[in-house]
Amino acid sequence: MPILHYLHQLQNCAKHRSIVSTKQLHAHFIKLGVTQFLALSNTLLNVYGKCSLLQDALQLFDEMPQRDHVSWATFLTTQNQANLPDKTLSIFPAMFSIDRLLPDDFVFASLVKACGSLGAIKQGKQVHGNFLVSPYFDDDVVKSSLVDMYAKCGLPDDSRLVFDSIKLKNMASWTAIIYGYARKGRKEEALELFVRVPLKNLFAWTALISGLIQSGNGVDAFGLFVKMRRQGISIIDPLVLSSIVGASANLAMLELGKQVHGLVIQLGYESCVFISNALVDMYAKCSDMSAARGVFSRMSRRDVVSWTSIIVGAAQHGQAEEALSLYDNMILNGVEPNEVTFVGLIYACSHVGLVNRGRELFKSMVEDYGIHPSLQHYTCLLDLLGRSGHLEEAESVINLMPFKPDEPTWAALLSACKQYRNAKMAIKFADHLFSLKPEEPSTYILLSNTYASSGLWEHASKARHLLESLEVRKEPGYSYIYFGKENQMFYAGETSHPMKDEIFGLLNELDVEMRRRGYVPDTSYILHNTDHQEKERQLFWHSERLAVAYGLLKSVPGTVIRIVKNLRVCGDCHTVLKLISDIVQREIVVRDAKRYHHFKGGKCSCNDFW
DNA sequence: CCCAATGTAC
Structure with missing residues (x-):
């Protein structure tokens, strides 16, 4: 049977993703006049999808003289696989309006998957409803897709309801439900189900580990990863590694990240683009830009995420020129930037006050790449304009943009007004900020100081008053320091550390030298009255100072001191860290809740804007 | 002939 023979050949093409053979076969079918066999065209459609030949798939689908359920299911799947779930949903209505066909179980599964990828819960529930009243209401595969959809939409309880209705639970449904709980940080439930999984394969482990990482439980995830390795689960698919690399990045644990990197190399996955992307990001987040550059330069293939990761990394570490020249290189290499790339680029410009370049990039993003600017893009642009003193222009951008500025944006503009002594504008911005009912204590300090400096004493005392009635920081400040295999955590005001006397002695010594150099503590950052x-x-006793002192006492002389802080560095500590970096001639890198600070020789990479 | 599970940059 020639048709069966062709089907077999097509399946081979799909397996090996062989584009040339597929096109040859397609040409052959046309010549033979066998394209009217639906099974053949449907399979061909599937192969085009698997080979990522979207244009060919679309053309074939469009030109098919007739289409059946299989054609539709296959075509919708090509859209899902190409990461175009919105297309899946927008094309689907034509199934009925043009071809008079109702969805079957396969089509339902594709629609549900698309809703899950989009997090489109409203549409997802509609599809769920239609599925329940369809003849396929009891199909287990569609149900496992629904479990996955609710998990991705952050509704594990809805997942559970569907999950419990599945008679014969397959691995996909187990994986999905575990992922759903883990992603919401519901550890107990995730683990409880994991224990019950009949087959604990790499998928199940990955779902549990990556879910926990996404809910910020990186430490638990690492524990589980080690357990998985000990149980001899072989990592035949590198996805779990990208999650684990990401967890090292979130925790900013450089030594841990290096170990994971070693494992990646050992398992032979360094050549995997998305793993290397994760490594570049990890080194950048751990403030080791030279390691990030190393991974990046060794990559034989780089996609938009690779370039964006290194650009954003450079931008966040105050290396604006580098970020911009990387962008030029990216364009020369024919990689098209996306919305995230431009966030990094405009952010880089604002760091060094490259107003014209930043404005050009913003314009180019819209005009050359058709990207609609998001609030984040406007925030970067406003920051750029504010820092460079273009306050009137900033105001007109605010009036023109389709978003309302958030608290940090108003605060940044207000700081800019202070810097450029524009009291009139400051009052305007402060009034906006005040009406937002800010939650960040430092905002009240900024407000109060702004009003006070303009002689608006009543407003100033009102702001102070609100601050005092505000619950003092819900979260206590703490700093981590890592070096070698050691890591230590310091809380603000901590006085029980075993090396407390040495730390106190060193800080005192440094204090004397700092005051000799003209340092006066700025107590306006202290909230208590x-x-x-x-x-x-x-x-x-702010935690970053304790951590720095500890680092100076214990780390190898001349090495970089790396600190991670949960809150933002206060203005006084910023001054102090600059001074210390000069006095002791050491580089100090602090990652705070907002950005990175490289203190060196009395200066900071953030240019004193943060 | 077609459907379901794990991933990287803001």
Whole structure:
């Protein structure tokens, strides 16, 4: 049977993703006049999808003289596989309106998957409803897709309802439900189900581990990863590694990240683009830009994520020129930038006050690449304009843009007003900020100082008053320091550390030298309303200073001191860290809640804007 | 002949 023979050949093409053979076969079918056999065209459609030949798939589908359920299911799947779930949903209505066909189980599964990828819960529930009243209402595959959809939409309880209705639970449904709970940080339930999985394969482990990482439980995830390795699960698919690399990045644990990198090399996955992308990002987040550049330069193939990762990394570490020249290289290499790339680029410009270049990039993003600017893009642009003193222009951008600025954006503009002594504008911005009912204590300090400097004492005291009635920081400040295999955590005001005396002695010594150089503690950053001396004492015990002192005492001389802080560095600590970096001639890198600071020789890479 | 599970940059 020649048709069966051709089907077999096509399946081979799909397996090996052989584009040339597929096109040859297609030409052959046309010549033989066998394209009216639906099975043949449908399979061909499938192969085009698998080979990522979207244009060919679309043309074939469009030109098919008749289409059946299989044609539709296959075509919708090509859209899902090409990461175009919105297309899946927008094309589907034509199934009825043009071909008079109702969805079958295969089509339902594709639609549900598309809703899950989009997080489109409203449409997802509609599809679910239609599925329940269809003849396929009991299909287990569609049900496992539904479990996955609710998991991806962050509704594990809805997942569970569907999951419990599945008679014969397959691995996909187990994986999906575990992922759903893990992703929401519901560890107990995720683990409880994991214990019950009949086959604990790599998929199940990956779902559990990556879900936990996405909910910020990186430490638990690492524990499980080690357990998985010990149980001899072989990593035949590198996806779990990208999650684990990402967890090292989130925790900013450089040593851990290096170990994971070693494992990646050992398992032979360094040549995998998305793994290397994750490594570049990890080194950047761990503030080791030279390692990030190393991985990036060794990559034989780089996609838009690779370039964007290194650009954003350079931008966040204050290396604006590097970010911009990387962008030029990216364009020369024929890689098209996307919305994330431009966030990094405009951010880079704002760091060094390259106003014209930033404006050009913003314009180019819209005009050359057709990207609709998001609030984040406007925030970067406003930051750029504010920092460089173009306050009127910033105001007109605010009036023209289709978003309302958020609290940090108003705060950044307000700081810019202070810097450029524009009291009139400051009051305007402050009023907007005030009406947002800010939650960040430092915002009240900024507000109060702004009003006070303009003689608006009543407003100033109102802001101070609100601040004092505000619950003092829900989260206590802490800093981590890592070097070698050691890591230590310091809380603000901590006085029980075994090396407390040495730390206190060193900080005192440094304090004397700093004051000799003209340092005066800026106590306006202290929230409690206590006397001046007490405020100075509190500043003295801020966690980043304890961590730096510990680092100076214990780390190898000359090495970079790396610190991760949960909150933002206060203005006084920023001054102090600059001074310390100069006094002891050491580079200090602090990753705070907002950005990176490289203190070196009395200067900071953030250019004192943060 | 077609459907379901794990992933990287803001």
